[in-house]
Amino acid sequence: MSWFIPTTTVTLKRGETTDEFGDAVDGNTVVASGLPCAVTQSRGLGDQRSFVPSEARGGVVETFTLRFRPNVHVEEQDRVLDERQGLVYQVISVYNPQSVVGAADVRVTAIRVGAVSRPVNG
Template identity: 35%
Template sequence: MQAIATTRISILRGTATDAYGDEVDTDTPIAAEIPAALTEQSRRVTTRDDPTPRIVRYAVARVAAGTDIQDQDRVRDERTGAVYIVDAVSSMANPAAAADLRLDLRRTT
């Protein structure tokens, strides 16, 4: 991992069916204690339709290349207990070294 880890995460994957027949996420960890660089940030945004500024919070994490993580997995920050949904997984191309994976996250708890 090239980024400096700020926490450790668990990757949660899987669904089950509840008593009403609805699909619900399970808290089954497929990997635990993975070093990650996790950053939460906020940005002030406006639109043409509504010029009133709003604060939007988002999170980005970096994990080592080759980590088994996919879109729509969930990530639990072991330090804070916060759970995030993985919106996107991306990586920069680098011929010299395996680049870290970038995770675009959305906080759920």
């Protein structure tokens, strides 16, 4: 049985393609859109410090938990676009727990990787 209250709707994107230089870039293949999703930010243990040698700087990687209705097919490395806020999350892991009663929510651990520009009044 599904117990979460959606906070937004999202679009799932999957796949890779190459740019004009032959470098791998994220593909824009839409797998599903308009999916109800609950997004919560992990606090404390969910945040990790990182160091990027090529940029000679450190930072904090914030992790998020995304919950979907049962039977939504999400894969690692999918990108999740928050349709309400324009934020983009990268899926790190997917957990499909067993449930004693009904089907359980699909739980995803993700990191925020960017945002989509859009008009403020749009």
